Amino acid sequence: MTDHAYNFAYLDEETKRMIRRAILKAIAVPGYQVPFASREMPMPYGWGTGGVQVTAACLTPGDVLKVIDQGADDTTNAVSIRRFFQRTAGVATTEATTEATLIQTRHRIPETPLTADQILVYQVPIPEPLRFLEPRETETRKMHALEEYGLMHVKLYEDIARHGEIATSYAYPVKVGDRYVMDPSPIPKFDNPKLSDSPAIQLFGAGRESRIYALPPHTRVVSLDFDDHPFTPSKADHACDLCGAAESYLDEVITDDLGSRMFVCSDTDFCRTRREAGQVGRLGGTLEGEAA
């Protein structure tokens, strides 16, 4: 099935070496964004070109690859990236989190806890957490160098002054190893606690912005907050309508034009595994033509 017109995993060896060197520096300085010579990939920016390059540099022939887009294995972005590596690397793929050795993700961390044998690769649109507060790269670079993150706390404070709470619900900024403030990519803040002390290696790739950063395993990652407004991971106050899970992150789905809605797990593999084990939610028995 491999397209032999391409090198293994699409990129040429020199490009992979350059990306590999950047990944190692990113591991050595957790949370710091390492510039790299991002290549044009055969997909548009915003479709995960950064994650794809990091995955290509890490992939080995024995890997089992899983790709998720907002938790789902079956959406366009996930399907096309999975197929891309099937064609260019000939690797095995899976939808089961527990079977995967390398997981590329857009905007979610799987519900099933990761293990030391797995690598999680995030697709990152804007790697610079300070970018919307300070547009100049020269200035944000200086702020990271001087560990000057007051502006970020002012932003969170203004959230509280305006909305009564920190209104940031995704791409919630974190501090890594007590040094660098990092954008965890647009994952829901519900996922933030899973960043910290994970047994898996976590790599972040931003293609358009040409940055790679990383969290080694067992790295302390703290979501920014205030003593009187502590960080709270939040989700829809509901259980999954398909599998009944009360602890998973949920998507809200509008089901007709009369205001009906349902909440379903954003992590499709997690939801399916639970349903296969016999767990049934509010609407779980009647959907997809299954007998009630």
Add this chain to the structure above:
Amino acid sequence: MIAATLGGGFADPASQSARAFRQVLQALARPGRIERLEGVAPPAPLSVAAGAVALVLVDGTVPVHLAGALDCAAVRDWMAFHCGARFVAAEEASFAFGTAEALRPLNRFAIGSAEYPDRAATLVIEVPHLRCEGALLRGPGIDGTARLSLPMPAYLAANAALFPLGFDSLLTCGAALAGLPRSTRVEGF
């Protein structure tokens, strides 16, 4: 002589270097863990693990420094042929290969700048033995504490104190490889 120079590389570069990179990544991401690299036959005195690191990470864009006994014709020719490496003084090197004694003084090597801490050297230090004992390690990648037999632990502890600046180290002994990024705090030596 020519056979020794032209041989000893990866037979299947794409997949072998991918596997070897994953081992280097695991070693650097988990200080205290020892990986075994195979499939390479570099000329003595370059170890198998150091040779594999060179094949995985070094190419014509990377300035390399060879220190001490490694700065010999056999190793130079092998790295030049297989990696396209160009050789420079210690101060300019992105990668440096040598024993702990040959690499000293360590303050010759790039430690990055406050704005670009990634512009730091990677030292590939050949050590006489490599075991999970000795100096106590703490920091990112380590669940609690780990132990690793370190050469010149006091210098490596001083390097860690520079964080986020500092060089990163890969320790090699035969086929064995361990990583010591600058983020690892070294104690109890």
